[in-house]
Amino acid sequence: DGGITQSPKYLFRKEGQNVTLSCEQNLNHDAMYWYRQDPGQGLRLIYYSQIVNDFQKGDIAEGYSVSREKKESFPLTVTSAQKNPTAFYLCASSNQGASSGNTIYFGEGSWLTVV
Amino acid sequence: AQSVTQLGSHVSVSEGALVLLRCNYSSSVPPYLFWYVQYPNQGLQLLLKYTTGATLVKGINGFEAEFKKSETSFHLTKPSAHMSDAAEYFCAVSRQGGSEKLVFGKGTKLTVNP
Numbered sequence: 260d261g262g263i264t265q266s267p268k269y270l271f272r273k274e275g276q277n278v279t280l281s282c283e284q285n286l287n288h289d290a291m292y293w294y295r296q297d298p299g300q301g302l303r304l305i306y307y308s309q310i311v312n313d314f315q316k317g318d319i320a321e322g323y324s325v326s327r328e329k330k331e332s333f334p335l336t337v338t339s340a341q342k343n344p345t346a347f348y349l350c351a352s353s354n355q356g357a358s359s360g361n362t363i364y365f366g367e368g369s370w371l372t373v374v
Numbered sequence: 375a376q377s378v379t380q381l382g383s384h385v386s387v388s389e390g391a392l393v394l395l396r397c398n399y400s401s402s403v404p405p406y407l408f409w410y411v412q413y414p415n416q417g418l419q420l421l422l423k424y425t426t427g428a429t430l431v432k433g434i435n436g437f438e439a440e441f442k443k444s445e446t447s448f449h450l451t452k453p454s455a456h457m458s459d460a461a462e463y464f465c466a467v468s469r470q471g472g473s474e475k476l477v478f479g480k481g482t483k484l485t486v487n488p
Binding site: 263292294299300301302303304307317318349351360362363364365366367368370 | 423464468480
């Protein structure tokens with residue numbers, strides 16, 4: 260089946276640790292995104308990438324890093340610099356970017372909790 | 375810059391009643407408008423979108439929305455609510471020539487009472 264796979268579904272991080280959330284898509288989409296969701300806050304864009312080996316910061320990039328070495332993969336690292344990382348993280352992709360009116364498709368999300 | 379306001383963070387309706395979820399947007403140029411639905415602990419699923427053409431857009435699960443430029447609105451409606459419609463709904467906007475960012479509202483949680 261075509262789609263976006265995020266793993267793990269649940270992840271626990273200790274203080275001071277970096278953790279990486281995986282996102283893989285087999286839709287052959289050029290653009291990929293990471294959003295953070297907090298209750299009552301809607302979705303906020305962390306990073307996005309329109310092509311391989313290129314990515315741009317979103318609204319809340321501080322404390323996060325990404326890479327785009329392959330078209331189908333866009334992993335997100337939550338670093339120890341992110342002071343409040345507990346949230347629901349959503350990976351998404353689209354054929355082209357949002358400025359073309361293309362639909363953005365979402366994965367099932369990953370819960371990150373700091374313990 | 376675009377922005378989206380969803381009026382009412384919680385909406386409660388009876389099964390069989392009309393569903394109306396409100397969305398107003400701000401954009402300096404014609405927008406692209408989207409409604410997504412999210413069930414608990416899941417990702418977002420597209421309900422419908424407006425890009426160009428007919429201003430009344432029909433989506434999945436019996437939902438529809440009308441783009442009203444004069445009112446800068448894109449309200450979501452469904453004539454008769456079903457228990458399975460209980461979820462959180464997000465309105466989002468982007469625009470031609472803008473950034474690649476899809477801007478989301480804060481969401482409206484719909485409760486359907488039996």
